[in-house]
Amino acid sequence: GAVVSQHPSRVICKSGTSVKIECRSLDFQATTMFWYRQFPKQSLMLMATSNEGSKATYEQGVEKDKFLINHASLTLSTLTVTSAHPEDSSFYICSAWDQGIQYFGAGTRLSVL
Amino acid sequence: ILNVEQSPQSLHVQEGDSTNFTCSFPSSNFYALHWYRWETAKSPEALFVMTLNGDEKKKGRISATLNTKEGYSYLYIKGSQPEDSATYLCAWPSNAGKSTFGDGTTLTVKP
Numbered sequence: 001g002a003v004v005s006q007h008p009s010r011v012i013c014k015s016g017t018s019v020k021i022e023c024r025s026l027d028f029q030a031t032t033m034f035w036y037r038q039f040p041k042q043s044l045m046l047m048a049t050s051n052e053g054s055k056a057t058y059e060q061g062v063e064k065d066k067f068l069i070n071h072a073s074l075t076l077s078t079l080t081v082t083s084a085h086p087e088d089s090s091f092y093i094c095s096a097w098d099q100g101i102q103y104f105g106a107g108t109r110l111s112v113l
Numbered sequence: 114i115l116n117v118e119q120s121p122q123s124l125h126v127q128e129g130d131s132t133n134f135t136c137s138f139p140s141s142n143f144y145a146l147h148w149y150r151w152e153t154a155k156s157p158e159a160l161f162v163m164t165l166n167g168d169e170k171k172k173g174r175i176s177a178t179l180n181t182k183e184g185y186s187y188l189y190i191k192g193s194q195p196e197d198s199a200t201y202l203c204a205w206p207s208n209a210g211k212s213t214f215g216d217g218t219t220l221t222v223k224p
């Protein structure tokens with residue numbers, strides 16, 4: 001089956017730094033990828049839809065200047081958490097669809113000190 | 114705002130027990146319902162794609178049913194094994210690919 005690879009799996013950073021998370025579709029092309037966030041004991045919540053070659057669309061309440069999304073190729077989307085603060089600490093996971101099935105990366109645990 | 118709810122939140126069973134969990138969702142404008150299995154430190158893995166009222170799908174010891182009129186789906190595991198321990202998520206996808214997830218049911222199967 002299709003595989004979505006996400007890196008890094010875990011990152012610890014100081015407050016004020018920026019963190020980039022990569023999401024790759026390894027054996028299929030994805031014109032659209034999705035970024036979700038999960039806070040402890042909560043469900044996965046959609047943050048934004050990443051569109052190849054065009055601007056991402058963000059869900060209500062998600063700051064586009066804080067969470068920069070770039071989808072420069074058919075197999076790679078990146079999420080950059082800019083000037084991270086402790087409240088950005090969360091679990092971030094990406095997904096893409098292939099033939100009606102949604103495939104996920106393994107997620108990134110971000111801890112901002 | 115779509116509301117997808119799962120119950121119970123967690124479940125502890127003995128090896129060999131059969132178990133089931135529930136996912137409830139809005140019954141209007143149904144498009145599809147997906148079940149995922151999510152093991153710790155791994156990617157969520159698609160189990161079932163449910164689209165038709167009355168659907169019943171099976172994969173080994175795991176099966177799922179769908180009632181779109183009343184807005185619920187059941188996931189059944191027959192003869193639970195320790196390797197079935199995981200979080201089981203249901204999700205309501207839109208035709209644009211966005212998914213609304215339940216909180217998940219975390220299953221622990223004790224040997």
